[in-house]
Amino acid sequence: MQVFQLLISGISQGCIYGLIALGFVLIYKATETVSFAQGELMMLGAFGGLACMTFLGFPFWLAVISAIGAMAVFGVLLERVVIRPILGQPAFSIVMLTIGIGYVARGLITMIPNIGTETHTLPVPYKDMIWKLGGDANGIGALVINIEQVVVIASTAMLCVLLFAMFRYSKLGIAMQASSQNQLAAYYMGIPVKRLNGLVWGLAAAVAAIAGLLLAPITFVHANMGFIGLKAFPAAVVGGFGSLPGAIVGGLIIGIVESLSGFYLPDGFKDTAAYIVVLVMLMVKPNGLFGEKLRKKV
């Protein structure tokens, strides 16, 4: 019973990691750049949802859609203003740039008087609801499932199906791959590379916003939420950077290992579980589970 409980919370946490990792991998597949700002985008999405619900008084569904939409627009703008000028520079500079974006986002939120430094709850309709399965009449020995976690898992699954359909059956997926492999050639083939990049960043930001809205009921909304994004990197690497299903699978693995080690292993292993897993993976299978072999042809 305990194991099952741990598994579910591990899977739901893993879905969050997977969603953030999905954002990284989307951007990496399209532009071969790594964005360290995904965690902060997730945080902004959560705050966006909070703002919609508490200040603008939107009903839940409207708030969710507005927050996701707003973040998508923000992602496109971010790409246009900050990322586009530096494409072609060494990968490391771009990483530093996204770290800078993360800093600015975190700082700006913290600067908002009264709200930035506090922890807030997101008033979702399914808050604090639980399912009880099995157990006797008094509820002892029952499997207690948090609806919040179920929502996370279900939403992630739905999102994956949607994205899969989009990439498999639309021109967008092929265009993305072309543009990431040889930008100049993609231009010559008539692919609107810049617009594509903007779209991809918008999509990644939207996915981050969804992750933020899903995570908010569990961890509450606060300015340091973005640090969870750092654990999503091991998830992306374990799955194989460059593979979309790999991101989700990697996230699930990290989430489950973390959850189990928090219970069965001594203190301190829970926080480092993700990192130990990724180091093992890098030694055993450097390209991750679904990754591609990177080799320069000379």
Place this chain on the structure above:
Amino acid sequence: MRFIFKTDYGQDIKLAKHGGHVFWYSLLCAALVLAPWLVSEYLLAQLTFILIYGIVGVGLMLLAGFTGQFSIGHAAFFGVGAYTQAVLTGMGWPFPLALAAGAALSATVGVVVGLPALRVKGIYLGIATLSFGFIVEEVFARWESVTGGNAGKTVGQIKMFGWTADTGASFYFVCLVITVLATLAVVNLLRSHTGRAFVAIRDSEISAQSMGIHLAYYKTMSFAISAALAGIGGALYAHQIRFLSPDQFNIIQSIDLLLMVVIGGLGSIHGAFLGAIFLIGLPQAISAVKDFLPDAIGQAPGLKAVIYGAVLIAFVLFEPLGLYGRWLKIRTWFQLFPFYRKGLFKRQKSFQKSDRLK
């Protein structure tokens, strides 16, 4: 503009390429030596921090700027050096011995962290070093018997062979000597075949191999030297702030170190020191300016993060060559006046091309 007329090989190898170099660097040395008598106690402490971070920066510059291996968890080595120094001097070891031990231990950890570098590159290596950084920080927090865990550990002053560095000035001189030695060692390394091997690995691993450069050996060496320098910096850091706790060596510290080399200017030793000046100077500047800003902005807790992030973004977007690059441009402008052309330092517009082979 100074055109150097080369007449013998020795001239090419020399560190100071012409009279101007000799003059200005001598002036710098004189200023540094006289500093305790020229500036206030507080500024001297800041200068000491600049020297300490400079040493770490030189190490990270060697690894990231010259060998092209990006280490996002560098604070781990910094911490290993600091804690080793704290523990050994606490046990009564004289300063130089403890320092050597700390450098050696950091170098060993560097070799271990560098192992993934032999198999993976780029972002994968970054994630591997990031992971090591987190694991080492956790070890600092958990290994309470040695490090004092989250409660922290106090560090004594520098003691060796009967002499104690008990004033700000004496500690400053110890740091100055070590900084100069470390910098000279790295600069010498860079002008000999090992340094060139590092640059070769950065620019093209395949042709470096075909030139006979053993990738694994040199990558490991780069990690080891870089980690040793960070360890030495960490040891001095321990003596400077006198109290260590694990959260001083977290991801934020690692990113600060990276910020330092990126803003300073990747690929130059000057950049390491300019970056250190920036890193230590910016918080001071913010504090000074804070009072002139409206309360809502000046007193806000997020101000430092916003300014750091904005400066980093600005540098990557507008001055990818960093502070040193900007200095070169300014100097060239003066030297070529009025013939400076904007196109002198123009980067080639490049399109992104994947190195991946599928």
Place this chain on the structure above:
Amino acid sequence: MSEVLLSAKNLSVRFGGVLAVNNVSFDVKPGEVFTLIGPNGAGKTTVFNLISRIYTPTTGSIDYLGVPLTEQPPHKIASLGIARTFQNIELFEHATVLHNLLIGRHTHASSGLFSEMFFTPKVRKAEIEAREKAEKVIDFLDLQHHRDSMVAGLPYGVRKVVEMARALCTEPKLLLLDEPSSGLNVEETDDMAFWIQDIKHELGITVLMVEHDMSLVSKVSDRVLAMNQGEVLAMGTPREVQSDPGVIEAYLGSVDDVSSLRRSA
């Protein structure tokens, strides 16, 4: 002196389902210029990559002066005396031409880490020696103008020459040139032909090259190997190979085209 410098026997390499090189055998004699020709995708550069140990053959062996190369790690190839240039130029972009050449001297450097950190007189002497040797190569290939220029800004033709210079700095016995004249204009190709002949006669270096320019091949080669789809088509003197019907069909075109390419006797 052995009769054979490099000997490839039954060399094959398979990438996934593709047999890039299939049962290729040839011998390179010391002091000769041996050329590989063939259409694109024939496997010529793959053979080079097998010799420099970027790939490992699936079957077959390569012997160099009696040393089986397939057991050597890639970085040992240079110290054995084999140097190569790359088809798509793999120079060290953010270093000067001189530094690129000095990196070519790597296998001849023997100073240890600590003596370098202190820059002992021995290290200094080694540095000056390295520069002297590099300067000889610069003189040989007329690169004086570009000595201190950053490679990144140089024109293509110069970069090809720098690649060759860098390979020469390793003081090889066997030089692998991958399409030395691709991208060069007529004058540059003529220069290249003279340099290859000088390398053979003055420096005594054996040259193994891949080339598409048939006039260059005729002018400088002692023997030619024609490949197609990973297999050997013909081997012999340039004249023999260029009149081989199989080679003409696969690569060169009709008999009339070939006569204009014959080396003037």
